Amino acid sequence: MTRWRFAQGVAALAAVLLLVALWAGAPEAPEAPIEALPIADVVSERLTTLGSVVGLAGSGDSHAWLGIPFAAPPAGELRWRPPRRPEPWTDTFDALAYGSPCVQLASGFGGVSDQDPGSFAGDEDCLYLNIWSPRFDAAEVPTGDDRMPVMVWIHGGGNTIGYAGSFYEGSLLATRHRVVVVSVNYRLGALGWLAHPALLAGAEEGEPKSGNFGTLDLIAALGWVGENIEFFGGDPDSVTIFGESAGGKNVLSLLASPMAAGLFHRAIVQSGAVDTVSLASAVNYTDEEPPGDSFSAKEVVLRLLIRDGSASDRASARFFAEGLEDSEIAAYLRRKTAEEILSAYRDEPDSADIRPPRVIRDGVVLPHRRLLDLFAEPGAFRGVPIILGSNRDEIKLFLSQDPAWVSRSLGVVTRVRDGARYNFVSGMHSDLWKVWGVDEPAAALSRSQEAGVYAYRFDWDEEPVRMGTDLGMLLGAAHGLEIPFVFGHFRFGDEATAKLIFDEADEPGRRFISDAMMSYWAEFAYAGTPGRGRSGGLPEWSAWGSDVGQFLVFDTAADGGIRMSTDTLSTQGLLARLEGDTNLDQTEKCELYRDLFEGSADWNQATYSGLGDRGCPPESLNTARSD
Structure with missing residues (x-):
């Protein structure tokens, strides 16, 4: 599972629930009535x-x-x-x-x-x-x-x-x-x-x-x-x-941007990330030095030239492109329809997804330095009070669609194949998300800025069982699931989808969690600290310490309630967990290590080669540090 697929975010959940609904024989949503014009x-x-x-x-x-x-x-x-x-x-x-x-x-x-x-x-x-x-x-x-x-x-x-x-x-x-x-x-x-x-x-003066x-x-x-x-x-x-997933990533980008300084005063990051891309990677050809990404700006122009018949292959497309003036390339790109532009970013011609972009460290909107490095230096950015959080089972949203992990009947999801392995692998991925998106930036920010840094983990997982499909196991506290809790309504897309994932039995618990999250979020907007919420009656949400990290857990009383925890994570701890696991064989451990770290700053060739009982083979790997 490549890291860029994670970024597709909450769009995947509807597909999972639709498949469950079809298999379970759930009634279709009634045809929407004709809505009156708004007055x-x-x-x-x-x-x-x-x-x-x-x-x-x-x-x-x-x-x-x-x-x-x-x-x-x-x-x-x-x-x-x-x-x-x-x-x-x-x-x-x-x-x-x-x-x-x-x-x-x-x-x-x-x-x-x-x-x-x-x-x-x-x-x-x-x-x-x-x-x-x-x-x-x-x-x-x-x-x-x-x-x-x-x-x-x-x-x-x-x-x-x-x-x-x-x-x-x-x-x-x-x-x-x-x-x-x-x-x-x-x-x-x-x-x-x-x-x-x-x-x-072609930028105009002052732009x-x-x-x-x-x-x-x-x-x-x-x-x-x-x-x-x-x-x-x-x-x-x-x-x-405040924002979720890519929206949370954009919140962090705004925190780092000198152009956004003073336009906001507090920030909340829900399941975000600090990954960005260098200007060279975003622009250059793949065989330039330094090399660009396979979907860099220059590479995409070559794709477009080949697709519209202006060139027959990459070599001729590059020769053609390098013979054009900047104004001609800009005009060529602006003549393309938006659909043609998007289609150039599909991995496969009929794919329903496109390769997601990353925010560019261009020295203009963002500094050239990686965000985590920037956030670790006092005075390198304009610090504000911030909340960072993730969901305990982020990655189950994506594993739940993979036939390697779930069984299907007539193409429809029925159940998880191996619960122990499913929970272990999803836990490793989800915890790494927490390391990269919460614990590491929270630790850096708490040491570099005076403004308070707060963290949370969303654990609600009380979805119902639908005709044998345990949604609590399949999805749990999945990516994007906290959004309706923050806004206080549980309209997950259409009415049928909402009825699948939420039911009357779980309503008291989720209403309790939702009320608490809304109260904390609002108090933070008022005071710059979540405290005990607007009501003043919730558990005290303490700041992440410069020496000891801590975060608030959102869960129902049946599973421990809303509480503080010091169960912080690190890549070293995750590696130790992987080494000691008994659910995966040696080949699976090597595959999981690659899925987790390949192309990231945390990749370690020596660790990979010595992993487990007999190490991992030096297969074709993209181990270059993600920039």
């Missing part, structure tokens, strides 16, 4: 710096403003350019519906789910945000010290799928804890991260010469929040950014 609530009208907007009455006692443009459409000549300020409007803008998702391949659960998986979806005109707040008449909007903390959500999806849609509806979080919730779209895939020199050469367009979109959205959120009752000097 504007006149008392929600607000005057922004770009013009007047009107929203609608949201769930509960809330107002919602949906689909507000925070940047000009990045299409045509604005494709692969930093986001530009949108044109102001004179009439009142009806903020009544979500904006279009950014260009992506359709997928379930957080992505574009109303099309066939893998089909082209979304639009380049997609830079919109949504706002939820407690309901106030226009004359009653809080001002001054009464303004509310702001929580800006960044969706996940491997930076290739997902959008700020109804899955992340923020009305309950806003009304229960008196905060303003914002969710934002940003460019995805190659339209969001592509650093071809020909594109950067950052960076291929991190998706990151720049997020910075622009935070700039819009800083200018306008007070008109909705929010405090621009109390902004918390």
